[in-house]
Amino acid sequence: MSDDQFRRDYADHLIEQVNKGHMTRRQLLVRASVFGFSATVAGQLLAACGGTSDSASPAASAAPAPVMGGTLSLIGPAPITDPDPVTIYDQGGIVLVTQFLEFLVDLNNDNSLKPKLAESWTPNETLDVWTFKLRQGVTFNDGSPFEAEDVVTTVERLLDPEGGSGGAKSQWGGVLDPGGTKAIDASTVEFSLLKPYADFPYTVSGGNYNSAILPRGYKGDIIGNPVGTGPFMLDAYKAKQKATFKKNPTYWGKDSSGNALPYLDGLEYVMVEDNSAQNLQMQSGAVDCQPQTIPQGAQALFADSNLRVDVYPGTGIREVAFNQTKEPWKTGGANLCQAVAYCLDRPAINDALWAGKSNLGYDTFWNSTAYPGIKDMPADLTRAQDYDKAKQLLADAGYPDGLEIELTVAKYLENPQLAQLIQDQCKPAGINVTINQMSYTEFYAGGEDYYATTPWIVAPMTIVEWGSRPTPGIYAAAMLLPDAVWSSSHWNSPEFLSTFDEYQSTLDETQRKDLGAKLSQLQFDATPIMVPYFIAQARTQKKTVYGIQGPGSFYCDCTAAFKTA
């Protein structure tokens, strides 16, 4: 079957799913974007669908007309290290470099994909060769042209076995190897994967935060040579204090009316570590935007009449992992894990920690409220607090009189508070939880053999925070597969692995839904980890600030941002 035929068949398939009511129009748009259909084509597909329309796209917010000029000030933590895009892993570093670097593909607020440096992309039939067409006429801010070779060198650099990027390798592990990326011509890149992988485009998006495109001659020292394709240019950098950016006059982007982007003349990133200190600065009007607002302790921001807090469902989680290679989970098995899961009063946890704003999680990644844009979502599985069931499961697991367990947690974010809630909620079932709290450094520190000694991987029961991941599949790959390096649960399920491979080798929506349901059920039944919630992402800005994009957490896309007044 030729590529064109394949694309037409897929298009028909999508339309059919909508007409049959298996997919909403909104979900069609997301799926189409993943597949690589342009927005125009996706719109045509929508038009071809019959029936009543649900709101296919989020209502355009009543934003005023863009104002040119001005400087926007952002506030957030300082980059922990010298912010080399290849190795950064923290919010400060990522927010900083993504002002002047861009990805092939962008993430919308609802985790659908949008072309950025790549104009379009298509898979082959078996989903193991993806071809990306690059945008024409883009230059780096030093004048050199952006071409396929830059993409190839960026990817190869990330995959370099000596050095390279831990973050990128985790997303491409088992999927893309060094040498699998080729420049077909100056504006086409072909990725030959090791296996079929439907979620591949997400791995070259902002979701893979180290994959920002760097010029082919990049040799390190990003601060000294901040060359990128992005809307802003790094003007000055004072470590741990402030970074200033100015507008990139040769930026390729234009808004829908054809005006050159960005609207702003410049940006300022003010580095403040402490969250309360950040909040107080927002309240005093000293800065314009706080890209990541941590809801705990930010109640005053919500109530402030000069500020607007955008809250949207995020996909970050707190993984409560049961290490299946350690006692008591080793002998207790799924029964024991489930017993603990049935002790949790999830709405109460959500109320206490998030003022009810987060989405409840039920221990599987396939959660439709967290991933509203993803089509192949099976029906949600849920569980409520049930002490009778918990006690029964305890007895089945061999602990009729209850047991003692230890929970290791870092003093970071709201994790200790979650630990205390879990501790308190497990008491009535006879499960006594001792909390082993350590500093963030200690929790993530390790000895000679890091992954065999560091607490977050090795302790019997841990709480580990994860930033957003654009699809349930990417989460599963990172921490549930038998060979996943970052698995704190060390869950080893061959059935899950084979089902997962099947899941990633098809784009057929019905098949994906069925396979997804199976994966979700497997995870739910074994409960190697608990996921009590998917966190609410919040971004605070002055009411006079508009146009900041990005699904929260690390992303603060100011390309179309502007300030009135």
Next chain:
Amino acid sequence: MLRLIGRRLLLMLPTLILASMLIFALAEVLPGDVGRSILGQYASEADVAALNRELGADRPLVVRYATWAGSFVTGDWGESPILNIPVRPLVMEALGNSLLLAGFALVLIVPISIALGVFSGLRRDSWLDRTITVSTLSMTVIPEFVSGVVLIYVFAVWLKWLPVSALPPDGSPFYDRLYYLILPAIPLMFLELGYIARMARVGTVQVLAMPYIRTAVLKGVPRSRVIFGHVLRNAMVPTVTVIGSQVGWLIGGLVVVETLFAYPGIGKLMVDAAQSSDVPLLEASVLMVAVIYMLANLIADIVVALLNPRIRKGG
């Protein structure tokens, strides 16, 4: 006198050397290593080991210390492996910031403290004395993170009388810097008020017990001359000493205030360095703080000696 000063300066050297060795040794036992701090928890073991090798972090302790010490004494303080910037300008600027903040706070609070202390010493055991003692003591025990947040909220957010940031925009004149430092200085002032007032009180009480004071009073010397001529000067002895030691403590102990007000001082720099195993930065900042501590004490001792003629003559 000069002999004493010379001896003290000379003694600083072995103290600093010992201190630097102690820090190096203790930094070994801190959790985490520099390669992991740079690459994060998701990096592979191989990548981290490679980076550590590249940075020389896997060499034996003695070798690393000798290398570092060798460059340090020649003025090359090295680069921070985490931030990839030279250590000396970073440390000196942070040190300057902390000195400015501490100095500013002390300049504002010392006159008031001394006045209160002397006053309560003169009126020993009166209800005024007890009130001043208890209230200054209570202010000292208010944690800076509590007083700091309350102050920011009241003065910067609600009343908007003062800026919430501790740093003015770039290129502002010097007095602007002081204006922005008013709010961060207040928690420090609370802290210091108690100690300095107390010491001034002690000094006052001691002096008032001296026979020659009673003689002067009996002889009819005006009270104000007694106070300003003799009492004050001698009450300064313990006061100056405690101020000297407080300067040293303040420089390194401002972590909480620096965090709350996002002020780039040396306290926070040190703590961050300790937590990310950034040894060159940790060493340089700790040693500089130690130097300031010892110099401040020395200057205080010199002033004390100048105030007390017996010492001056004897030295």
Next chain:
Amino acid sequence: MNEPRSPYGSDPDLAEEASWVDADPEMLELRAEVAVDREAEGLQADGAAALEQRRQRRYLIKALLRSPTFMTGLVIVAFWVFMALFSTFITQSPTTTDPSVSLKPPSPAHWFGTDDLGRDVLARTMAGARTVLIIAPLATVLALLWGGIIGLVAGFYRGVTDEIIMRLIDVLLALPIIITSILILSLLGKGTAIIIIAIGALFTPVVSRTVRAAVIGEREREYVMAARLRGERSAFVMSREILPNITQPLIVEGTIRLGYAVFTAATLSFLGFGLAPPSPDWGLTISVERIYLQIAPWTVLFPAAALASLVVAVNLITDGLGRTFSK
């Protein structure tokens, strides 16, 4: 965490020139009281006769009970000791969470309001006394023990031993306290016992200074000369002759350190060392709840006030002791 030094310098030459004993500033406060009252009443304290000592002790205790400063401090400390022991029988549970009432202001149901997990702040504030009252006194005893031994040895032997010891002490004192505590605690680990050891170690240098100064003052006295002429061994002289005569300054130094220890324990908790949740320890609570200071100030202000009251009370006791010892 403050460690004021001797007002007369760490340099022994300077100190001796001034003929003031090399001591902690608070010590001077007390000596000032002593000087004044001796001068005023012409009393000479006689430390030699045992009978006289016993009579003095009884007199001291009576005098203490009459001192308003001492009694106020004692009552407050006694209140917290009572709470440390019995609060869980009187108040609601300090660890039961109830998210439906999180961050509620003081009300008849919760006199001090609730924290972010819906726990009763009154219960937690009262129960928080326990950790402080275990850690601070034990840490102080450790500091007195270690510092006492070092100070005795250095002060008694003088010479090279003294020089070496004091230089090492100087090094320890020159290091910023925050770094020393991070390093010690990273080295030792977690738990109440570790914090006690760490704070004890942190205070040992300062205590050793004070003890050394007191020993230097005593060692030229006749009874020491007599013992040495008799041929007594040094250890005997130190422990049997000198030590009993420096108990008074040692006790006072202990109470001073106690106040600092309370404050230091809270600060270390704040920095994230040692105590684990769900401990209602004041320092830990303040460090966790401070992000709610704006919207729920009761979660922070009550533990902070409790901490302040305890530290002030300990200082009042010290004050009262000082004023009384001088009479």
